[in-house]
Amino acid sequence: MRPIQKMFFIIITSVILISCSNSKYHTVKKGDTLYSIAQKRDVPVPELKDINNLESNLLYSGQKIYLKPSKNYKGSYHMVRSGDTLYSISKKYDVKVDHLKKINDLKNNTLYKGDKIYLGKMVNKGDLNFSSSSTTTYKNNSKDSILKNFGQPLKTMTINSPYGYRDHPVLGRRILHTGVDLKASTNTPVYSPYSGIVTYAGWMNGYGKIIIIDNGNNYETRFAHLNRILVKKGQTVKKGKVLAKSGKTGRVTGPHLHYEIRYKNQSMNPMKF
Known part of the structure; x- marks a missing residue:
């Protein structure tokens, strides 16, 4: 292999490796915040904190923030509909109610139609499409209220x-x-x-x-x-x-x-x- 060909091979290989690496985690640079990483990587902040076991929003340079793959997934949150309860959501996605309350910063079990409830886990697209028949705790916050x-x-x-x-x-x-x-x-x-x-x-x-x-x-x-x-x-x-x-x-x-x-x-x- 000629030197110039070898150089191009190394460059292309490096780009591929970096690309693959970046799909798994983000290396924190000066100025990065969980919010900026979430926006760039299209991953919710509560999910980033959950999968990296972060107790706060503090980051340090060089820290690896692991990301969840998004291929074949719609998202990691449930959109609240009339009739939904934290209990019905927890049962459907196999997530504890206390965990849902913690990562969504919920002070009680009250849900509002249209709210996004983060699940702290990636969920298959098909699992997100369902209708709940559970007793509602939804508070009417519409214009008819x-x-x-x-x-x-x-x-x-x-x-x-x-x-x-x-x-x-x-x-x-x-x-x-x-x-x-x-x-x-x-x-x-x-x-x-x-x-x-x-x-x-x-x-x-x-x-x-x-x-x-x-x-x-x-x-x-x-x-x-x-x-x-x-x-x-x-x-x-x-x-x-x-x-x-x-x-x-x-x-x-x-x-x-x-x-x-x-x-x-x-x-x-x-x-x-």
């Missing part, structure tokens, strides 16, 4: 503490914050966001003075840490009615309004609606 007609409990809405897990300012441990804390000085008027019937008006541990309203269609609203309650149990209230005056009763560090929306007694993020 009564939530589209909900108003605001305060005239000015400023969030002090959002919905989700947090380190409780009083208890000092990480727990689910089932509503949102809205900025409100003592005796700020609290309005009913939607019509309904008052099912509770009084004191409740942690909440302090609280009002609970049944808004119909399995929806419920809660208003806590109140200073004054202006309605009674059993009273029918209309949207926009003044229910109470805000305060700092219960387990709090200062005055504000704790506001919750629940569906079938499961908390929802009020700021999504």
